[in-house]
Amino acid sequence: MTGPGPAHRGGTPRDGTAARPDPAPLSRPWPPADPAAPSDPWDPARLAALYAPFPVVVAVVRVGEHHPGELPPALRLSGAADRRVAEYTAGRVAAYRALEELTGRGHWVGRAASGAPGWPPGTRGSLTHSPTAAVCVAALTDGCRARLGLDAEPLSSAPGLHRARHLIARPPELARIAAAPAGGAERAALRLFSAKEAAYKAAPAALQPRLTFRGTALAWDPAAGPTVRFHASEGLPPALRVTTVHTPGHVLSAALLPLPDRS
Structure with missing residues (x-):
């Protein structure tokens, strides 16, 4: 994978609010990428098409592309192995990017009381990650009358x-x-x-x-x-x-x- 690129839109319009800049990628990934890990070019457009006819946005972020310090302090994962922290961080950045493309402004997704991602009002989505990439699918509740699930193995x-x-x-x-x-x-x-x-x-x-x-x-x-x-x-x-x-x-x-x- 060469990088996450922009989130892919499944046809939902922005709400017109000002966009917040993406978290800036680091010049060096964290932790250093494993040269033996296979590249896995997931296509956001292909994934978004799996949810047709419902309009969704899909964002893909490579694990290790963003440092955990880019997350707000309250969302950072502590006490876990570096690889787990890197996967979690990539998932939160993917959610931020998907929501920014969907609504016009970024939103950091924390955890609900159940432990699942806590999506902001008016949106729904799902997150998954693997050792190589994190993927988020998100939609506006008014435009997508369906619950969403996503998994990668x-x-x-x-x-x-x-x-x-x-x-x-x-x-x-x-x-x-x-x-x-x-x-x-x-x-x-x-x-x-x-x-x-x-x-x-x-x-x-x-x-x-x-x-x-x-x-x-x-x-x-x-x-x-x-x-x-x-x-x-x-x-x-x-x-x-x-x-x-x-x-x-x-x-x-x-x-x-x-x-x-x-x-």
Whole structure:
């Protein structure tokens, strides 16, 4: 990845307020980038398209591009390993950029009482990060009548998740994993794990504490790929949909839960 670039707009207009400058990138990344880490060029436009027809903004920030000191003191993560701090920092900068593109002014996203990101009034969104990049999807509540979920998982996690598939999948899901095309069972387990993570983030806040991997089920076509579409089967709102796609080093999952129309 050469850099985050601007956030990608899915069609929502600015609100006309003055923009606050982006946090200035450092001349040297923190911590120093790992030369062995593969580049992973996530395309914000491609990710925004996964949420169609709902208008969203997607921002991608490379891990290590911003120093944690660029965050407001109250948002800085302390007492964690450098890599965890770098991933967290990239996520907060991604959220800032997405909200700035969406509303015309930046907003630092803290944590709600539940521990989830606390989006400013009038907006909603989802955050995810990996060892290489952080991604934020955000939308205006008036223009996007859907809850959003986003997850990224490195492909290197596939073998371990396949070995642990009985902990994350119900019997019908295990059958679909086993029915994957030759050599595809490990990635099928990874896609299911990522899809459930994204589904959790898109679920209503009141439902989230009751959701577990074994207490929910998704259905999909085992022969589908590389783009796979999941729908809720058990334990999740019936309208929920999840789409997974592949980047060179990750599986990315985008979840949508349409909300009832306002009367």
